[in-house]
Amino acid sequence: MTNSINNEFVSHASALDRAQAGVADLARSRNDRWYPRFHIASDGGWINSPNGFCFFRGRWHVFYQLNPFDTQWGTMHCGHVSSEDLVTWRREPIALAPSLEADRDGIYSGSAVVGDDGRLWLFYTGHRWANGVDPSGGNFEVQCAAVSDDGVHFEKIGMVIDNVDGFNHFRDPKVWKQDGLWYMVFGMSTKNRRGQVLLYVSEDMLIWHFHSILYRHPNPGVFMLESLDFFPLSDKEGNEHWVLSFSALGERPNGFANRNPHTASYVIGSWAPGEEFAPRTEFRMWDWGHNFYAPQTVRADDGRTLQYGWMSPFTPARPNQGDGWCGQLSIPREISLDSYGCIRINPARELTRLRTDTIDFGAVHLDANETTTVMADCDAVEIEMEIDINESTAEFGGLKVHSTKDNAHSSVFYDAQTHRILIDRHANARGDRGYRAAPFTSNTLKLRVFVDRASIEVFINDGEQAMSSYSFPSEGPRAIELSAESGTLEIPTLRVHHLSPIGL
Ligand code: FRU
Numbered sequence: 001m002t003n004s005i006n007n008e009f010v011s012h013a014s015a016l017d018r019a020q021a022g023v024a025d026l027a028r029s030r031n032d033r034w035y036p037r038f039h040i041a042s043d044g045g046w047i048n049s050p051n052g053f054c055f056f057r058g059r060w061h062v063f064y065q066l067n068p069f070d071t072q073w074g075t076m077h078c079g080h081v082s083s084e085d086l087v088t089w090r091r092e093p094i095a096l097a098p099s100l101e102a103d104r105d106g107i108y109s110g111s112a113v114v115g116d117d118g119r120l121w122l123f124y125t126g127h128r129w130a131n132g133v134d135p136s137g138g139n140f141e142v143q144c145a146a147v148s149d150d151g152v153h154f155e156k157i158g159m160v161i162d163n164v165d166g167f168n169h170f171r172d173p174k175v176w177k178q179d180g181l182w183y184m185v186f187g188m189s190t191k192n193r194r195g196q197v198l199l200y201v202s203e204d205m206l207i208w209h210f211h212s213i214l215y216r217h218p219n220p221g222v223f224m225l226e227s228l229d230f231f232p233l234s235d236k237e238g239n240e241h242w243v244l245s246f247s248a249l250g251e252r253p254n255g256f257a258n259r260n261p262h263t264a265s266y267v268i269g270s271w272a273p274g275e276e277f278a279p280r281t282e283f284r285m286w287d288w289g290h291n292f293y294a295p296q297t298v299r300a301d302d303g304r305t306l307q308y309g310w311m312s313p314f315t316p317a318r319p320n321q322g323d324g325w326c327g328q329l330s331i332p333r334e335i336s337l338d339s340y341g342c343i344r345i346n347p348a349r350e351l352t353r354l355r356t357d358t359i360d361f362g363a364v365h366l367d368a369n370e371t372t373t374v375m376a377d378c379d380a381v382e383i384e385m386e387i388d389i390n391e392s393t394a395e396f397g398g399l400k401v402h403s404t405k406d407n408a409h410s411s412v413f414y415d416a417q418t419h420r421i422l423i424d425r426h427a428n429a430r431g432d433r434g435y436r437a438a439p440f441t442s443n444t445l446k447l448r449v450f451v452d453r454a455s456i457e458v459f460i461n462d463g464e465q466a467m468s469s470y471s472f473p474s475e476g477p478r479a480i481e482l483s484a485e486s487g488t489l490e491i492p493t494l495r496v497h498h499l500s501p502i503g504l
Pocket of ligand 1: 048065125172226227
């Protein structure tokens, strides 16, 4: 079985060539009206989860799930971009394509590490349809590895962990080294459909032993935990905490929480090799917007924990699917622990280097029911603003972005009644609608809002909460406005930075 599972059914080189040509075909006729200026996306085709985020030989590498042949999810490959500075990116050749029996129907998510041999190792899930034909019979998934000398061209090793009990969902390995041993976590669904995380150990990255069940999700509705991550974060006193991150399938909406079809969440606890993971928090959402999923972190040399997520277009309509591309990653984020032991999520500090042409509006006052234009037309900006809640009487107020002549727009509003920040898309003319609402604790409000051609990301009060949503503007100039409803709005500071493109 092990031998045949690692046999090639097609040469990897020819599968990669075909995939590269597929992306080029779609890219040739791409419509750029919503194509991102400062987010990672494919030239053409569909992308989902970030994979193998790492630093290798002087460059950052981000791999991602890619369907090179269509603008919807399909036979997954592993796309690749790299960067010297996390600011400007260059496209790399597609890293992996299905070519072995083990990964015949898809290269699924995984992670990258620099091995003991100094080479870049990519661990990923080899995916096959259990009936050999289509999804109707479920999945057959195993963990696989590939290695590279230059970080660009990969040689497949093949399967390293079999799925001997034939679990339906069994995927998304995250690998790290600690105290001389290699560890791997990945997600699975038990025979009675409960989501669990498995821990494996290895001395040489090739032979892996089952160690333990690291985590069982307590909610019986949650049948799978995918896109695993497990990493330490130090608090201000230098104590180490472990964050288990997963994207849960089957989580039910609960008030303002879990409104998306699947939920990217985390639990904070303690863990050390040989010990059980002891959660000290409930599970919390990484992001309160419509479209954040499957995040993955890496520890930078300077000690920061950096994260990319996928902006998942969960719910149709996805108007860019007719434009030759679909799917983008989030902006890179810095993850840290505050003095309450809570996670803070801020834009990676490197992003300030994208700023050009800053316009400082100073303090702004809005009368009740006033709307005023800040910028008549722009497609890639960061807005920094404060709202003085004590001095404002508005029920709703804040920004209208992607505001077009047909009165379509998305609002990034403060809601005085629920004391939440909203991304409200009810006035969108294109794409999915609905609103999302994030909590915050203070009486002043500090926002950083990143607006790209089809997306909005909001960071609240120095990273207390984050929100990421698609927003597809209508034709014509895309204005940014300020608006106060049923009361006044006091904005002590307002600055708009234009953002340069990232080179993709
Ligand atoms: C997450 C995910 C992973 C899987 C991959 C398939 O969005 O479903 O669990 O490995 O995407 O594309």
